[in-house]
Amino acid sequence: MKLFNFSQSRSLWMMHFCTGCGAMEMPPTMTSRFDMERFGIIPMATPRQSDLLLITGYLTIKTLKRVVRAYEQMPTPRYVLGFGSCTINGGMYWDSYNVIKKLELYIPVDIYINGCMPRPEAIIDAFLKLREMIAKGEANAWKKYIENYEWYKKNQSEVFDVEKWSIKNEK
Amino acid sequence: MLKNGVLKMKNEEQIKKDIETTFGELVKVHIKRRHRIKVDAPKNMTLPILAYLKQRGFHQFTLLTCVDWIKKGMFELVYNLYSLDYNVHVLVSTHINRENESMPTAINIYEMAFDYEREIHEMFGVEFEGHPRLGEFLLEDWKGMPPMRKDFDTRAYVEEKFNVKDLTKELFTRKEQPYRGPGSNG
Numbered sequence: 001m002k003l004f005n006f007s008q009s010r011s012l013w014m015m016h017f018c019t020g021c022g023a024m025e026m027p028p029t030m031t032s033r034f035d036m037e038r039f040g041i042i043p044m045a046t047p048r049q050s051d052l053l054l055i056t057g058y059l060t061i062k063t064l065k066r067v068v069r070a071y072e073q074m075p076t077p078r079y080v081l082g083f084g085s086c087t088i089n090g091g092m093y094w095d096s097y098n099v100i101k102k103l104e105l106y107i108p109v110d111i112y113i114n115g116c117m118p119r120p121e122a123i124i125d126a127f128l129k130l131r132e133m134i135a136k137g138e139a140n141a142w143k144k145y146i147e148n149y150e151w152y153k154k155n156q157s158e159v160f161d162v163e164k165w166s167i168k169n170e171k
Numbered sequence: 172m173l174k175n176g177v178l179k180m181k182n183e184e185q186i187k188k189d190i191e192t193t194f195g196e197l198v199k200v201h202i203k204r205r206h207r208i209k210v211d212a213p214k215n216m217t218l219p220i221l222a223y224l225k226q227r228g229f230h231q232f233t234l235l236t237c238v239d240w241i242k243k244g245m246f247e248l249v250y251n252l253y254s255l256d257y258n259v260h261v262l263v264s265t266h267i268n269r270e271n272e273s274m275p276t277a278i279n280i281y282e283m284a285f286d287y288e289r290e291i292h293e294m295f296g297v298e299f300e301g302h303p304r305l306g307e308f309l310l311e312d313w314k315g316m317p318p319m320r321k322d323f324d325t326r327a328y329v330e331e332k333f334n335v336k337d338l339t340k341e342l343f344t345r346k347e348q349p350y351r352g353p354g355s356n357g
Binding site: 061062065094095096097098100101158159160161 | 310311312318323325326328329332333334335338
C-alpha cells in the first residue's frame with residue numbers, strides 16, 4: 001500500500017479543464033519557466049485518464065454541471081485542487097447570482113490555494129503538498145464523495161437539476 | 172469614401188448635417204467629442220436611421236446595449252455603429268417603456284444584431300418583434316426576473332438560491348468552529 005501511494009504521488013495526470021482566471025496561471029506553470037513536469041504532473045485531455053482535477057477560479061452553475069459530470073467520470077483515486085478565493089467563499093463574486101460560493105458543498109476538495117489569483121510558485125507549492133499527502137495516504141476526499149454521495153447530490157440539486165445532468169447508464 | 176483615387180473624409184459636422192437634413196427635427200444629433208456622435212431618435216425612426224447610416228458608409232455594427240433607467244421607467248437601447256471610412260462612431264439611442272413595449276428587430280439591416288438581441292432579451296426581458304430565435308442563450312434553466320434589471324435584488328436571490336442566511340456574515344466572518352465538511356453541522 002505504501003509503495004502504491006508513493007508511485008501514485010509521483011505520477012499525477014492533471015485534467016485540462018480550465019475555468020475562471022486561474023487558467024491564465026497554468027501556461028507558465030506547465031511550460032519551461034516553472035515546468036511542473038519535473039514533479040511528474042502532466043496535462044491530460046480527458047477525465048477518464050486523469051487523477052487530478054483543478055478548479056481554476058470561479059465556477060458558474062452552468063460550469064458546475066459539467067465539472068460534476070467530468071469528476072464522476074474520473075477513475076479513483078482522484079484528487080481535487082481548488083484555486084483562489086472564489087472556490088473558498090465566492091471571492092469577488094460573493095453576491096453574484098450565478099457563481100457558486102463554496103465548492104466543497106458540491107464536490108470534495110483535497111487542498112485549497114488562497115490568493116486571487118495564486119502565483120505559479122503557490123501552485124507548485126500546492127502540488128508538492130498534495131504529493132506529500134498522497135504519499136502518506138491522507139488525500140482521501142474521493143472516499144468522502146462515495147460515502148456521502150447523497151449529501152453531495154442533495155446540495156447539487158439545490159442549484160441545478162441533477163436528474164437532467166447525471167450520466168445515464170446505457171443498457 | 173474613395174472617389175477618383177482621392178480619400179474624401181467626412182467630418183462629424185457633415186455627418187450631423189446629413190442626418191438632420193434627412194430626418195428633420197424628430198431626431199436630435201449631438202457631437203459628444205471627436206469621432207463620436209450620439210443620435211437620439213424616437214422608436215419608429217430608429218430602424219430607418221440604421222438603414223440610412225449603413226448605406227452611407229457605417230458598415231460595422233459594433234454593439235447593441237441596453238440601459239435600465241428605472242426612475243424614468245424606460246429602457247434605453249443603444250446601437251453602436253462605426254465607419255472605417257470616416258473613423259467615426261455613431262451611437263443611435265432610443266427609449267422604450269420598461270413594461271409591455273417591444274422593439275422591432277434590426278437583423279434585417281445588420282445581421283450582427285442577432286446575438287445581441289438574444290442577449291438583451293435574456294438579460295433585460297426586452298421583446299424584439301420579428302426575431303426568429305429569442306430563447307435561452309447564456310443562462311441555463313433561468314426562471315423569474317431577468318438578472319440585469321435594476322429591480323432584481325441580487326443579494327436576496329443569492330441568499331435564497333445558495334441557502335445562505337446572511338451573506339456578509341456567513342461568507343466573510345470566521346466562525347468559532349470552522350466548516351468541517353459533510354457529517355458535521357457547521
